[in-house]
Amino acid sequence: MKFSSAFSKLFKVATGIAAGGPLLIVLVIIIALVIDSIPALRYQGWSFFTGTSWNMGNAYASTLSIHGGEKAAFGASFGILPFIVGTLSTSLIALVIAIPVAVLTALILVYKVPKSLGKVISPMIELLAGIPSVVYGLWGILVVAPFVQHVLGPWLMHLGTIIPFLAGPIQTGYGLLTAGLVLAVMIIPIVTSTTRDLLMQVPQLPMEGAYALGLTSFEGIRFIALPWIRRGLFGAVVLGWGRALGETMAVLMVSGGAANMPANLYSAVTTMASAIAADLDSAMNDYTHMSVHALTLLALTLLVITLVTNVAARLLVYLGRRGPDVEVQA
Amino acid sequence: MNVSQPHRTLLDHNAKAKIGKRRMQSYTLWIVSGIFLAAVLGIVLMILGAVAVLGFPGLTAATFLTDTQGIAGGLQNAILGTLVLILASIIISGTLGVLGGMYIAIFAGPKVASVLRFATEVLSGVPSIIIGYFGYTMMVVSWGFGYSLLAAAISLAVLTLPYIVRTTEASLRQVPKSYYEGGLALGLTQEATLRKIMFRPALPGVLTGILLAISIGLGETAPLLFTAGWSNFNPSLQLLHSPVAYLTYVVWTYSQEPFAASHQLAYTAALLLILLLLVLHIVVRLLQRKKVA
Missing domain, CATH: 1.10.3720.10 (MetI-like)
Known part of the structure; x- marks a missing residue:
């Protein structure tokens, strides 16, 4: 008895330590990133976030660039605005495409598709969420980039007289639009399945009331179901957005990888996540270590952006699920 | 049936046209939803199909x-x-x-x-x-x-x-x-x-x-x-x-x-x-x- 109660206590302590793991890991990552990125902030100042030139400098030059008491390779300048713009613009394109597609798909799945068919379709959409990002990248290279270059791009260019941003030239098909399209396909399953789960929680009675009042099925959805899940839906969208912000490999494969501000919809761009993946190798060759510090600050910036969006989204989904009426129904 | 009779007399031509328009709107949106669903499923099948066809010779x-x-x-x-x-x-x-x-x-x-x-x-x-x-x-x-x-x-x-x-x-x-x-x-x-x-x-x-x-x-x-x-x-x-x-x-x-x-x-x-x-x-x-x- 004594032994087993001692073991029980030990076990409890072990589970407590394990449960603290995620908290500890998050804190360690944030603290390590903050400490490691301070030199970059000292070297570059606040122009780190507003500068448009990302240049690790000439590691073989005989002199060093010194700013703010910190040494870096000659001519090094770290401005991450192109990466921020690339991240935001690709993910916004993805959202603009994904939201209507995902929400309408979820609606038809819940309200129109027969249950037996839905049992086949839902797993397929969930499978889409599980496809590795490199396979999406491969699909982007094989299908989406040529499609943008030869079909969608030339077609959109006709609108260029109205919206100059759509006027070409289209160069390789690898760029902003392609990355946005691939990201859209990656977040559609996330938003679809979350929206579907939320719609299933909408009680039958108000919907039937709406139909009884003579509303068409879509008016019922617009005035009853969508307002019902509003917060949760917003959360689902931001959740998808968070995924798009942090996506690395697929974007790395189809974005064209240029650290420039996009000139038009087809320009090659780079996102923060894919810049980290692409530049870490060469940054390690900078013996002043300033490039690594700069990448750390870039990583920290990305982390802060994704954490803020994710926390906001989860809070909203949580509040959305906690609606008193929804609980009664469940 | 009889219950709905009085209402029906209230429906003038204009209201009927309005209902027709609203129904059309509803149908249109469902059709668009259907197209989106088909597109999503098409993309799943396209990705799986492409990987299967291209990868198979290497197995x-x-x-x-x-x-x-x-x-x-x-x-x-x-x-x-x-x-x-x-x-x-x-x-x-x-x-x-x-x-x-x-x-x-x-x-x-x-x-x-x-x-x-x-x-x-x-x-x-x-x-x-x-x-x-x-x-x-x-x-x-x-x-x-x-x-x-x-x-x-x-x-x-x-x-x-x-x-x-x-x-x-x-x-x-x-x-x-x-x-x-x-x-x-x-x-x-x-x-x-x-x-x-x-x-x-x-x-x-x-x-x-x-x-x-x-x-x-x-x-x-x-x-x-x-x-x-x-x-x-x-x-x-x-x-x-x-x-x-x-x-x-x-x-x-x-x-x-x-x-x-x-x-x-x-x-x-x-x-x-x-x-x-x-x-x-x-x-x-x-x-x-x-x-x-």
């Missing part, structure tokens, strides 16, 4: 029995490397995750539980490249692990840990509280109650979480790029200073090479990944059915 015995060399070769090292990485990471994240999930579900008070749950959610929102970056600068460089199984497995474990914690907690919470109280009333310790009474009914859920974690780990590339490195040889099973090959790396790098043989290897690796994920997906479905039953 030969040689692919499984030889290592990658230069621009081509087989995938033996990458397949074994992926399996070793997944196994090692699941040992870490499975242990931590199941224990942590137990604590949050059973032992923790409501306030502590909500803090820990929040931290878990936050961790699951950290982009995988940041975990990889952290793994590189911390483990590979600062701690001197080098490109290694241990650094890669820990990075993958950090990535998959939140999913295991979450599913373990959720499936333990679905077990009726009276089971737990009954166990304690019978004189069992908390640990014994948990292990012998609560864990059995929660097991399908816990396993689902672990399989989910495996499928996430299987498809990840970003956290492995700078922790596992790449090796043309089979995994050495050394924990430190010995790079490991993995399938997603083949898809990424070999698809960028200008050679047909490299492309074939990338397609085959992609097909293998999809097949493995499909199997995991089916097993998860079966487990979920068991959970419901």
Whole structure:
């Protein structure tokens, strides 16, 4: 008895330590990133976030660039605005495409598709969420980039007289639009399945009331179901957005990888996540270590952006699920 | 029928036209929804079909029995490397995750539980490249692990840990509280109650979480790029200073090479990944059915 109660206590302590793991890991990552990125902030100042030139400098030059008491390779300048713009613009394109597609798909799945068919379709959409990002990248290279270059791009260019941003030239098909399209396909399953789960929680009675009042099925959805899940839906969208912000490999494969501000919809761009993946190798060759510090600050910036969006989204989904009426129904 | 009669007299021509317009709107939106659904399913089938068609010619015995060399070769090292990485990471994240999930579900008070749950959610929102970056600068460089199984497995474990914690907690919470109280009333310790009474009914859920974690780990590339490195040889099973090959790396790098043989290897690796994920997906479905039953 004594032994087993001692073991029980030990076990409890072990589970407590394990449960603290995620908290500890998050804190360690944030603290390590903050400490490691301070030199970059000292070297570059606040122009780190507003500068448009990302240049690790000439590691073989005989002199060093010194700013703010910190040494870096000659001519090094770290401005991450192109990466921020690339991240935001690709993910916004993805959202603009994904939201209507995902929400309408979820609606038809819940309200129109027969249950037996839905049992086949839902797993397929969930499978889409599980496809590795490199396979999406491969699909982007094989299908989406040529499609943008030869079909969608030339077609959109006709609108260029109205919206100059759509006027070409289209160069390789690898760029902003392609990355946005691939990201859209990656977040559609996330938003679809979350929206579907939320719609299933909408009680039958108000919907039937709406139909009884003579509303068409879509008016019922617009005035009853969508307002019902509003917060949760917003959360689902931001959740998808968070995924798009942090996506690395697929974007790395189809974005064209240029650290420039996009000139038009087809320009090659780079996102923060894919810049980290692409530049870490060469940054390690900078013996002043300033490039690594700069990448750390870039990583920290990305982390802060994704954490803020994710926390906001989860809070909203949580509040959305906690609606008193929804609980009664469940 | 008679009830609706008075209303019908109220409907003038104008109102009828309005209803027609609203019905049209509704139909149009459903048709658009149908097109979107078809498009999403079309994309799923297109991706799966393309990978199957392109990858199939590479599914030969040689692919499984030889290592990658230069621009081509087989995938033996990458397949074994992926399996070793997944196994090692699941040992870490499975242990931590199941224990942590137990604590949050059973032992923790409501306030502590909500803090820990929040931290878990936050961790699951950290982009995988940041975990990889952290793994590189911390483990590979600062701690001197080098490109290694241990650094890669820990990075993958950090990535998959939140999913295991979450599913373990959720499936333990679905077990009726009276089971737990009954166990304690019978004189069992908390640990014994948990292990012998609560864990059995929660097991399908816990396993689902672990399989989910495996499928996430299987498809990840970003956290492995700078922790596992790449090796043309089979995994050495050394924990430190010995790079490991993995399938997603083949898809990424070999698809960028200008050679047909490299492309074939990338397609085959992609097909293998999809097949493995499909199997995991089916097993998860079966487990979920068991959970419901």
